[in-house]
Amino acid sequence: MIENENIASVNLPDSDLVKKLQRTKTPVSINFELTARCNNNCRHCYINLPENNTDAESLELDINEIEDLADQAVNNGVLWCLLTGGEPLLRDDFSEIYLMLRRKGLLVSVFTNACLINETHVKLFKKYKPRELEVTVYGITEKTYEKVSGIKGSYKLFKNGLDRLLTNDIPVSLKAMAIHSNIHEIENIADFCSKHSKKKFKFDPFLHKRYDGDEKRNKKILSERLNKDEIVKIEQNNFARKNALIKSCDQLIFYQDIDASGRVFTCGVLKNGFEISYDGKLRLCPALLHPDYVYSLRIFSLMDAYRKIAENIIKARSYNEDFLNKCNKCKIINLCYFCPANSFLETGKLDTPIDTFCKNAHARQKAILEWKKSSSLS
Template identity: 50%
Template sequence: MTSFVSKLNLEDFSLWKKIEDHRVPLDFYLEITARCNNNCRHCFINLPEGDVEAQNKELTLAEISDIADQAVELGTMWCLLTGGEPLLREDFFEIYLALKKKGLLLSLFTNACLVTEEHIAFFKKYPPQYIEVSVYGISEEVYERVTRKPGSYANFRHGLDLLFESGIKIKLKTMALRSNFNELSEIAKFCREHSDSTFRFDPLLHLRYDQDPLRNNQIRQERLTSDEIVAIEKADEERSMALQNNCAHFIFSDNYRVDDDFLFHCGAGKSSFTVSYDGFFRLCFGLWHPDTIYNLRNGTLEEAWNHHIPKIRNIRSTNPEFLRICQNCPIVNLCLNCPAHAYLETGSMDAVVPYFCQVAHARATALEEAIKEKG
């Protein structure tokens, strides 16, 4: 029988460019809590599980449902539930079902420590697109060095095993930290053996959105040096080949020029957005500058998307150092810096961050050497 329907991978979907050009809010991150059962050294958002003040600020089920209705009206199709730890919400099932019934395609970020048989039965009945789990270590010592929560490793492995046995699509990832540096290769091996999805590791550690100085110092201590980042990217064959095969996207010619002083050249606010646990609209999950957020409890998503975002994307840099060093940098796509990260690092969205520069130049040198060796 002739087939009239062909399978198309989402990444090959030909309308992506048109969607971005026309600024359709196709997907959004929904942080349903900032609270977490773990206390990870590197986390930029987590608050204690029993933080009553944070819990009282959380969007209610009714508020979440209303925001989702507005999002669907604007054309949104995907929603990623995240936190904190989303499964801490006592009304998690109700939130998930409310979004599912609106036709949204749902995904979930979780540490897996709270996953039970009840969750598995629920997810099998109402399948997510995928569930993504962070693997901070494959030994109890390393995992709990990161989470700072005794017993968390056993809970993590139990929850992860339940997910593996369920047949639900699982994606695995990790953060490259000082605390798990010596176990990264084993973490990568474990993740690739247990999931068909591309394993990713991230060396970019965000500073705290609440600017807690003690926690920020702890995060800085977890950061790898530029040489260490290059070394782990080079040692990981999949990551190394991806960088080499896409070299043209990462290193531009020396005559690369940006003909304006607009601050935002990224995709923030073009086809996605983030809603924080306390109801603030953000262009991306990392952008916390007070001038860029919008309180959805006092306004509408349509107002935020169609009127607030254009104002933000029209912000121009007034920092001569940034314009000289960063704006026309040919290795900008190897750099960790952006307005969101610069603000968390310095309090200014158009600041030069030396650590990010070091990482970018080390990556560029390593990539150029790898290309030469390859011939």
Template identity: 25%
Template sequence: MELTEGMTTIEQALMSQASMNRTPINGSLELLPLCNMNCDMCYVRLSREEMERQGRMRTGDEWIEIGRQMQKAGVLFLLLTGGEPFLHPEFRRIYLELRNMGMILTINTNGTMINEELARFLGENKPRRANITLYGASEKAYEELCHFPEGFERTMNGIRLLRSYNVDVKIGGSLTKANQNEIESIIEIGEKLDIPVRIDTYMMPATRERSMPYNLQSRVSPEKAADIRIQSLRREMGEELFAQYSQKTLEDIKSDKQQAGRRGMSCYAGKCSFTINWQGEMRPCVIMTEPRVSVFDAGFDAAWKYIVEETDKILLSEQCSTCRMRSLCRTCAASALLETGNYEGTPEYMCRYTQKSLYLLQK
């Protein structure tokens, strides 16, 4: 999902200016790795036993102190995520303190823990938005993919409750083998509820599946993922806007406007955006495991300085940086690392994904 997705033009301008100045304006806090679901493709979730072997859950006081440091550094947009963030025993206190600091908060949640009381709380203390992932459009998909029977109805109930308290909701979808036949139904749910839907068709390899061949992973083949991506974009945009998108994309590729030869990272990660995981490690983005530094030990300002310096050293592969399809390709440092084990690797999955996307747009 694009970092600026859903942002206003003014907000995107703020992000762009902050990126040039290397000011940390946007961040996310992974409050904990625990989740009440256990999705096959998840790269974050740990059981309580696994978490306790690696560290401890940070307290509300610790997160609030980091919040004060972030506020002084200029952080404006903040995402609260997990795991499932509502599982943190001090979520509401952390949320209110950060909100009172003037930060614009968004919440990532699976939606299953939202009851009347929590929906009322969020309605009275509104976030910018609640991003809720629909993993399918049936209980069968939730049981097979998330190992959480009754998850679909509980998620739908959470969405309905938030809407009843006028909380802005966005639906996300993650394409996998288990739910590939329900993507259209997920989009239809959003249309019926008048809620925007964004289907993420490129799934990075899950932690437990990283060494497996594609046919044994939870994600679909790159060609199938590209096909569903183009179908979803066409439906989301409408025929007229989609035609304009296709034309511009093909023109950019033909005219080589993708800044071929630029090997540095092109996204906002490590330039004006960061993430802090449940252990307190600051990283450029939620996917990247390096560079990293403990924000609780170093302090926010010193940690950010280190992340900026180290991120500027990261280079993508020469093959990717000179590829004529770079403007269409979604390869980034994080995907290169997870797909190949190296920032300078060339992910075969992404090459096939992009080639099929181009073929479909040309059709």
């Protein structure tokens, strides 16, 4: 699954080329959520369905549909591609899909839990290196990993899969979700990831609610969410994260007045990329599930669906006074998990301020300003 950071899609390079392409306001990346099914059953997961869910499997895009969408994307300037899920390696045709996308010249990244990595994947990734291979580490002890993953024996599979990649010199980026079930181990997870990863360790404390609205699962997700003090504490304890927050303080906290004039979308959603669900629906942000912003690619072409969603995004206006007086003018929105997509998942509306998010953002603001002050004094 895509971990949030925030609602991260494929990590695009911070280059002039990408900035230039993004100014054209046409997506330069495409994410294929190859399946919603997963071999794990993580407590915090917003998407997973059981691996043997044949209904979900029967709705998945087949390789020909994926190829057709990839062609449309490439013809419209897309360069980067991310394969995610659920667990993308559950697909029997994963290798064929991966190779097909590589042959089109796309730079392909893969997000996986590593449990299903076998010799075929190793050979594939050795010969045709992915741009990124990102693995999420749910715990570095069997007890913690399996408390999160919900599957007995999954820790061993994860370790074996990761070892296969590392012993074959296939570079991986390791990352974590920080949740109640693994928070006691987060510093050890960070050390483990830093030791084995090609990239700086990153963790994400924000958990989406379920895409399918499953209330029982949502309760579990809420029980795993860190509170404001816990979020501040882990950010403070992680040297790189704390420094990055201090350094980017002036971009995270606005000092001038903000007036978004009632626009619902003030984020970079039109620059995010194409997100294609396992059952062939286009979204411009992975979590944006409001029906006005989801179009079936089994009915519309990629660019027709894109234009319809983009038009709806540009014209969306709020008449909710609470939102207009709070989030629409908020100087710390960049520190907040509020966004129209999350608002919809939390409340069923795109423009409802969320009390717990607000408290978290204010606690983070206070902490970052204090850290900045003491770092400039030292």
